[in-house]
Amino acid sequence: MLGMYPTFYVPYIGSAWVMGIIGVIHVVASHTSVGAAFLFAVLETKAYRDDQPEIMGFIKRYGVFLLVFSYIIGSITGPGIWYAITVASPRGVSGLIHNFVWVWAAEWVYFTVEVIGVYALVYLIGKVDRLTHLKLTWSFALASWATMLLIVGILSFMMWPGNEGWYLTGSTNDAFYNINFFAHLGVRTGSMFVMAAVVGFMVAAGIKDEDLKRGVIRVIAPIGLLGGLFSVMMFLYYLQTLPTNAKVMLQAYLIPAYANTMIGIFVATTAYLVFVWWKPHRLKLYIAVPMFLAIAVLGVWPEERMRESMRKPYVAGQYIYSNQVIARDVPGKSIRGEVDLIAEKGLLKLHPFIPDRLREVTDDNRLEVGELLAKIACANCHALEPGAPLRSIPDKLYGSPDKDMIAAFLRGPLKHGAAPYMPRIDLPDQEVDAIAAYLASVNAGTLEKSAASHTSAPITALIEREGK
Numbered sequence: 021m022l023g024m025y026p027t028f029y030v031p032y033i034g035s036a037w038v039m040g041i042i043g044v045i046h047v048v049a050s051h052t053s054v055g056a057a058f059l060f061a062v063l064e065t066k067a068y069r070d071d072q073p074e075i076m077g078f079i080k081r082y083g084v085f086l087l088v089f090s091y092i093i094g095s096i097t098g099p100g101i102w103y104a105i106t107v108a109s110p111r112g113v114s115g116l117i118h119n120f121v122w123v124w125a126a127e128w129v130y131f132t133v134e135v136i137g138v139y140a141l142v143y144l145i146g147k148v149d150r151l152t153h154l155k156l157t158w159s160f161a162l163a164s165w166a167t168m169l170l171i172v173g174i175l176s177f178m179m180w181p182g183n184e185g186w187y188l189t190g191s192t193n194d195a196f197y198n199i200n201f202f203a204h205l206g207v208r209t210g211s212m213f214v215m216a217a218v219v220g221f222m223v224a225a226g227i228k229d230e231d232l233k234r235g236v237i238r239v240i241a242p243i244g245l246l247g248g249l250f251s252v253m254m255f256l257y258y259l260q261t262l263p264t265n266a267k268v269m270l271q272a273y274l275i276p277a278y279a280n281t282m283i284g285i286f287v288a289t290t291a292y293l294v295f296v297w298w299k300p301h302r303l304k305l306y307i308a309v310p311m312f313l314a315i316a317v318l319g320v321w322p323e324e325r326m327r328e329s330m331r332k333p334y335v336a337g338q339y340i341y342s343n344q345v346i347a348r349d350v351p352g353k354s355i356r357g358e359v360d361l362i363a364e365k366g367l368l369k370l371h372p373f374i375p376d377r378l379r380e381v382t383d384d385n386r387l388e389v390g391e392l393l394a395k396i397a398c399a400n401c402h403a404l405e406p407g408a409p410l411r412s413i414p415d416k417l418y419g420s421p422d423k424d425m426i427a428a429f430l431r432g433p434l435k436h437g438a439a440p441y442m443p444r445i446d447l448p449d450q451e452v453d454a455i456a457a458y459l460a461s462v463n464a465g466t467l468e469k470s471a472a473s474h475t476s477a478p479i480t481a482l483i484e485r486e487g488k
Contacts, residue, residue: 021372022358024344027395028107034403034410035108036328042104044324046097048215048316051208053090053134054168055216055247056082057161059240060141064157066239068150074229076145078236079157082223083142089219091138108400111344112178112335118353119195119337120174127170133163165209172208176201179331180263180338187339190352195337200261206254211323213247214289216240218315221296222308234300241297248290263338265440266330272441274329278322285319332401333443341443342400363435363446367396381450389451390458397445397455406462414463421464427456 028035060079067075106113117124137160144153173196181187182199220240227233262270292311296303335342339350339357346358362370368379368389378389394404398413406414417426430445430452437444447455 022345022362022370023111024371024373024396025110026373027399029395029399029404032403032405032408034408035104035400037410039101039104039108040325040328042097042100043328044321046094046101047324048320049090049094049097050168051212051215051320052219053086053094053138054164055212055214056086056090056219057134057138057157057164058213059216059220059243061154061158061161062243063236063239064154068154072235074232075236078224078227078232080142080145081227082220083138085219085223087138087142091135109335109342109344111346112340112342115336115340116174116178119177119190119192123170123174123192123196127167130163130166130170134160134167137163168208168212169205172205173197173201175327176204178334178336179204179266179327180334182261182263186337186352187348187350188352190350200258203254203258203261207251207258210247210249210251210254214244214251214293215315217244217247217293218289218308218312221303222305222312224300225303225305225308230301233303237296237300237303241293241300244293245290245297248286248293252286262330265333269330269332269441270326274326278326281318282322285315285322289315289319332441335400343397343443343445344400345443347443359444359446363448366448366451367393368451371396381454386454387458387461390454390456390461393447393451393455394458397447404462413459417459417463419463421460423453423456423460426459427452430456 030038060083063075063079067073067079102113137156141153141157141160144156148156176198177195179200180198181195183194185191186194186198217240221237224233224236224240227236259270288311292315331342333341334347335344337350339346339348339355341347345362346355348357349355358370368374368381374392378385378392381389391404394413398404401411402413402416403410404413406412406419408415417429420426430447433439434442434445435447
């Protein structure tokens with residue numbers, strides 16, 4: 021048996037979108053938190069050196085907003101991500117934990133310091149001497165950035181280790197300091213300053229003291245601009261650190277889909293930051309709130325979607341496929357590839373969560389087996405319903421009801437791994453036929469009728485048994 025788990029599938033939406041939606045909300049909250057920590061440190065240093073205690077009022081106001089926006093929302097979406105990725109990609113999560121258990125432990129130490137720090141920062145303003153509070157604020161900022169640094173090492177490994185050394189050693193260092201770690205860290209570090217500035221503008225917009233408002237904005241606006249410029253530069257560097265499959269995915273699909281949106285949001289954000297810096301008195305809530313929502317949705321969503329999509333067909337380390345199959349040997353972790361074993365024996369024989377009645381393909385259960393196999397082999401990346409927003413397989417097949425054509429695709433490009441952004445799926449003929457028959461039935465619109473015939477028999481039997 022393979023070490024597989026039951027497949028989590030959300031009809032129409034798809035499992036990947038569940039994690040993606042939660043993840044985007046979490047990224048906005050967490051990046052704002054880390055960036056704001058450094059804004060607090062810079063602003064408080066200015067307040068301390070220039071003897072401007074009124075700035076501490078803005079820091080407290082922003083800190084209270086941060087507690088609600090970043091830490092409550094972050095505390096909800098953080099566990100939400102863990103739940104979503106655990107049910108959608110259990111072997112991927114297992115692989116990351118086995119590689120980075122102590123890294124995650126260290127991250128939780130810094131995260132604990134961060135959470136305690138933000139409460140202490142807000143509630144100790146005016147209750148301890150200014151130098152002590154300044155040291156606390158800088159400690160909070162460094163702890164916040166340390167959590168980002170450690171998580172980025174893990175996220176970068178999900179793209180790829182970047183060298184063959186890790187597969188042989190299994191070393192945490194070889195996994196963590198991978199080829200795009202520093203580029204990825206730079207992108208996120210720059211982005212955190214942009215988000216913190218944009219959120220800070222919402223807080224500053226409500227300040228009635230025009231001198232304080234102007235002074236605060238003229239500190240945080242240039243930080244946001246420099247952060248955005250740095251992020252773009254590091255993103256260009258990041259593109260040079262990608263594996264071949266990511267570059268193919270980027271050129272074939274992601275750049276045509278998202279390039280205009282990302283360029284547009286960069287220009288709009290830059291113009292917004294410059295305008296607010298130049299005319300701070302013009303900043304109002306009716307400007308700040310819509311701009312935040314636009315930047316959060318149109319800026320963060322494409323970036324996160326691109327990063328997640330570029331990993332395909334892998335979910336972690338270029339050795340675990342998105343469909344949970346182990347793609348290659350990893351001697352350093354005593355892991356053996358499963359593609360050839362599945363090709364020889366089939367998923368129906370090897371997967372532990374196949375019902376016994378479906379382990380042999382028959383004329384009566386072919387469509388049901390095909391649906392189950394399609395979910396196991398494909399549903400982590402694809403939706404099975406026509407018109408679904410997440411890479412609908414029926415739509416990818418142009419709605420074709422031609423079973424032989426679908427089977428030829430399964431026996432051709434997928435079997436031989438010819439598409440670099442698709443996993444190599446090599447199955448016995450009877451399993452290929454079952455999947456092809458199911459997808460052809462979906463496209464032909466005959467699946468509902470067939471499904472009704474499958475479900476009516478056990479229901480009728482149950483009614484008869486209960487009647488007796």
